[in-house]
Amino acid sequence: MMMADNSLTAPYEERAKNILKGELKRRGITYALLAEKLKEKGAHENERNLANKISRGSFTAAFFMMCMDVIGVRQVSLEI
Numbered sequence: 001m002m003m004a005d006n007s008l009t010a011p012y013e014e015r016a017k018n019i020l021k022g023e024l025k026r027r028g029i030t031y032a033l034l035a036e037k038l039k040e041k042g043a044h045e046n047e048r049n050l051a052n053k054i055s056r057g058s059f060t061a062a063f064f065m066m067c068m069d070v071i072g073v074r075q076v077s078l079e080i
Contacts, residue, residue: 015078016064017057023073037070 024034031050038045043066045053053059068076 013057016059017054019076019078020054020064020067023068023071023076027071029071034067034071038066041066041070 024030029037031047031054035045035047035050038050053063
């Protein structure tokens, strides 16, 4: 597996992390509740794993999209 140059991806990882955290906060959704919602979709993440994964910001686009789906986000602004 080829790893991306972190200096290239770091600003995008930070932005994705901030978007996800902002949407969770706006909706009052905790990591524990997010874990429950993801479990209903078949993704088994616990609260601690979610906190770590999101704080790193190095999650996949698929994970980001699944989180957006389960918390009810239908539009995201990518303005920087």
